[in-house]
Amino acid sequence: MTGLADEGLTRRLKALACTAPLHDLDARKAKLDWADATIYQMAEIALHTIDQVTIAMDFDTGAGHDEVIDRLLPFIAQQAPSRMPEEHVRVAKWVLDNLINVGTTDRGFRRVYGSIGPGGYQRRQFDFKLLVELAARDGEVYLRATDEAINVLVGALDTDVESAQIAAEVKLENLINRGRLADAKLAAEQARYRTVQYGETLRAKLDATRRDVRSVDWEREVPELLDSALSHIEARFRAENAILKNITTARDETEDLDRKRRAAELVDIVGDCIRRHTRLQSRLADAGAVFRAEQDRQQFSGPPQRATLDLFGQLLVPTLGLPLADAVAPVEHFFHAAAGITAPVVPSLSSLVSLLLRPAPERDQLVGEIPEPELMPAEVSDKFGDDVWRRADELLDLPEVPRRLSGLLEEARRSRQPGLAALVALRAVHAYSPGVGAARRQGDRSVLLAVDDGTLLDDPEFGGADLLLSTASVERADEEEEVA
Amino acid sequence: MALSHSSVDAEAAARLVAFGMRPKQLPARDVVYGDLVRRYGEDNAFKALTHAVAAGLGLMVLEVNQQAGAVLAATDESVFEIKMDSYARQAKIRERRETEKVLHGLIHLATAALGYPRPDDLANDTYIGRVSVEQVDAMVREAARMLDERAAVAEANNDPLADAPELEQAWRAYTRRPAAAATKDGRLAADTTRGMVSRALRFLADQGFLVPVSDEQGGTYRTTPRYQIQVRELAADAAFDDLLALDVVAVATAGGTLRAAASDTL
Numbered sequence: 001m002t003g004l005a006d007e008g009l010t011r012r013l014k015a016l017a018c019t020a021p022l023h024d025l026d027a028r029k030a031k032l033d034w035a036d037a038t039i040y041q042m043a044e045i046a047l048h049t050i051d052q053v054t055i056a057m058d059f060d061t062g063a064g065h066d067e068v069i070d071r072l073l074p075f076i077a078q079q080a081p082s083r084m085p086e087e088h089v090r091v092a093k094w095v096l097d098n099l100i101n102v103g104t105t106d107r108g109f110r111r112v113y114g115s116i117g118p119g120g121y122q123r124r125q126f127d128f129k130l131l132v133e134l135a136a137r138d139g140e141v142y143l144r145a146t147d148e149a150i151n152v153l154v155g156a157l158d159t160d161v162e163s164a165q166i167a168a169e170v171k172l173e174n175l176i177n178r179g180r181l182a183d184a185k186l187a188a189e190q191a192r193y194r195t196v197q198y199g200e201t202l203r204a205k206l207d208a209t210r211r212d213v214r215s216v217d218w219e220r221e222v223p224e225l226l227d228s229a230l231s232h233i234e235a236r237f238r239a240e241n242a243i244l245k246n247i248t249t250a251r252d253e254t255e256d257l258d259r260k261r262r263a264a265e266l267v268d269i270v271g272d273c274i275r276r277h278t279r280l281q282s283r284l285a286d287a288g289a290v291f292r293a294e295q296d297r298q299q300f301s302g303p304p305q306r307a308t309l310d311l312f313g314q315l316l317v318p319t320l321g322l323p324l325a326d327a328v329a330p331v332e333h334f335f336h337a338a339a340g341i342t343a344p345v346v347p348s349l350s351s352l353v354s355l356l357l358r359p360a361p362e363r364d365q366l367v368g369e370i371p372e373p374e375l376m377p378a379e380v381s382d383k384f385g386d387d388v389w390r391r392a393d394e395l396l397d398l399p400e401v402p403r404r405l406s407g408l409l410e411e412a413r414r415s416r417q418p419g420l421a422a423l424v425a426l427r428a429v430h431a432y433s434p435g436v437g438a439a440r441r442q443g444d445r446s447v448l449l450a451v452d453d454g455t456l457l458d459d460p461e462f463g464g465a466d467l468l469l470s471t472a473s474v475e476r477a478d479e480e481e482e483v484a
Numbered sequence: 485m486a487l488s489h490s491s492v493d494a495e496a497a498a499r500l501v502a503f504g505m506r507p508k509q510l511p512a513r514d515v516v517y518g519d520l521v522r523r524y525g526e527d528n529a530f531k532a533l534t535h536a537v538a539a540g541l542g543l544m545v546l547e548v549n550q551q552a553g554a555v556l557a558a559t560d561e562s563v564f565e566i567k568m569d570s571y572a573r574q575a576k577i578r579e580r581r582e583t584e585k586v587l588h589g590l591i592h593l594a595t596a597a598l599g600y601p602r603p604d605d606l607a608n609d610t611y612i613g614r615v616s617v618e619q620v621d622a623m624v625r626e627a628a629r630m631l632d633e634r635a636a637v638a639e640a641n642n643d644p645l646a647d648a649p650e651l652e653q654a655w656r657a658y659t660r661r662p663a664a665a666a667t668k669d670g671r672l673a674a675d676t677t678r679g680m681v682s683r684a685l686r687f688l689a690d691q692g693f694l695v696p697v698s699d700e701q702g703g704t705y706r707t708t709p710r711y712q713i714q715v716r717e718l719a720a721d722a723a724f725d726d727l728l729a730l731d732v733v734a735v736a737t738a739g740g741t742l743r744a745a746a747s748d749t750l
Contacts, residue, residue: 123647320590335568
């Protein structure tokens with residue numbers, strides 16, 4: 001049986017892959033150039049981000065970028081209270097961008113995994129996303145967490161939504177009965193994620209129904225789905241109301257402040273679950289009406305009056321199923337035929353002249369007025385003037401005999417140029433560690449060298465060693481090669 | 485038989501072809517155009533002459549009628565043809581060129597499929613379809629989801645092979661591409677699928693194939709008779725021949741995907 005693919009292994013590899021982007025954040029945080037980000041626990045922030053997006057998700061919308069970042073800030077601030085709020089915002093944005101994977105065309109992640117199939121060991125790609133951006137009806141872009149992300153988040157990889165939900169409820173009731181509120185909170189939160197996930201599955205189905213009646217089986221599949229969703233909600237209502245009553249009593253009766261607070265949190269979470277169920281249920285009730293309206297709009301048509309193709313079933317779906325390399329030809333031919341014709345643009349000379357003379361069109365609908373920048377005159381940063389540099393160059397051009405720094409300084413003072421002595425001293429010190437490599441790359445002919453032989457500098461202005469200075473010529477390998 | 489055409493006839497035929505090159509001009513709005521279209525319908529010699537003039541220019545006359553005017557198509561290598569390469573080139577290409585081309589082509593295919601959802605809509609001259617950016621994108625994603633489910637039912641592991649990306653199925657490439665992405669200035673990012681769809685619809689509107697109706701759902705358009713003719717007479721067959729050659733379509737299933745037929749019995 002070694003030839004069969006081990007599906008469990010594949011599933012676990014994929015689950016593992018989903019966590020990789022989070023580890024990656026911590027691995028890369030040290031390389032950020034805008035802040036010393038090692039203080040932040042990026043994976044924690046990332047999980048928290050996915051949390052926030054998931055909680056904000058409901059049927060119609062998800063979370064807006066700014067909303068998510070606002071909610072993240074308190075968490076990030078706790079990690080690094082000494083840092084500026086601007087840096088916290090930046091960290092939040094960085095984590096969010098990385099979870100979306102901004103910068104790649106597909107805005108997703110890809111891991112390669114191996115599987116053993118009939119063809120032996122094969123490397124396959126697993127593409128996944130953690131957060132996706134979607135456009136709302138009003139054109140705003142918002143975020144939703146993907147199934148992969150929710151799975152990573154709740155740590156329950158590869159489980160059936162329905163059964164996991166029931167398990168969580170049972171666990172929750174048990175925990176409350178035994179008075180373990182910390183664990184109960186965890187279980188309640190997990191239950192809420194399950195609820196969101198369940199709602200997400202249903203949303204996709206209902207959306208598909210609204211879009212295209214033909215793509216959904218309304219005879220069996222959808223009614224079954226609606227039925228099971230309704231009975232699911234019914235069961236959850238009962239369970240959650242019971243739990244709610246239980247913990248409300250616990251909240252009101254307990255003396256311990258900490259327990260009181262935890263119980264209050266639990267009440268909130270379970271209350272939120274119930275609200276979500278209510279919303280889901282009203283959507284389910286609307287589904288039938290949506291179907292009937294769409295049916296009226298889409299359904300009635302006679303038999304084809306002449307032989308034509310079913311564009312969706314006979315062209316689009318088969319083409320979507322083709323490998324990319326094969327799909328090029330049909331889509332290209334379709335485009336070629338369906339795009340129509342274009343008249344080649346050939347301006348006549350007279351119209352070209354008037355075209356060129358025409359004033360540039362106003363483009364104010366594209367960008368607003370460009371603000372006139374207020375420019376400050378640049379500060380003169382050169383401490384030493386050009387002639388001081390030139391004089392220093394002359395002084396430090398020492399091709400044959402090395403000279404002492406003290407002698408050079410004396411000569412510099414004699415020339416009575418202000419600052420010359422200081423520049424000479426500075427350049428001498430700089431030459432103590434000559435940039436030979438840089439000089440070579442730049443193609444300089446010579447480089448100034450300084451050597452300390454132990455003599456002390458006796459000077460009213462400067463202290464240190466009386467360096468020996470000399471100019472060494474740079475040998476250039478490439479030039480020699482050319483000569484040779 | 486020796487047909488004799490006067491130069492006046494030739495000018496009239498050429499004018500009809502010229503009208504056809506202005507896709508937004510309609511016979512109903514132009515007396516001269518309307519007369520020429522009527523003459524094309526009644527005068528066989530004039531019809532042949534028009535075809536000849538068009539052929540000489542590298543054009544094909546697909547249909548001439550009062551609703552659509554003269555509908556022309558470019559023959560191969562004609563100066564009037566629009567190449568996929570030049571259409572897709574304007575897009576930012578970071579990924580492989582072929583993927584980009586396939587995505588653009590799929591969007592055009594999906595636009596036609598949404599504009600004429602049933603075979604009868606394509607055949608019925610009076611049918612006017614409606615398309616919107618949101619719906620086109622959603623339809624392709626929905627079709628991709630169906631294919632994904634079908635693959636899951638088959639229980640075959642068909643994740644693409646890492647060393648042969650060109651064998652990846654087209655629907656995977658489409659679903660991988662994000663639908664929307666936030667840009668700094670709040671516009672639609674051009675390399676998202678919605679950005680590509682809205683570009684395709686604007687392009688078709690410029691070609692006189694769609695007419696903008698409203699800004700709802702990212703931009704809503706209705707189809708024109710011209711688009712119907714173009715898709716029915718030429719484009720659908722062109723793509724279908726390729727699919728036949730690849731042996732991925734069974735001709736006998738025509739209409740079989742149309743679930744609406746089954747519910748007549750309800």
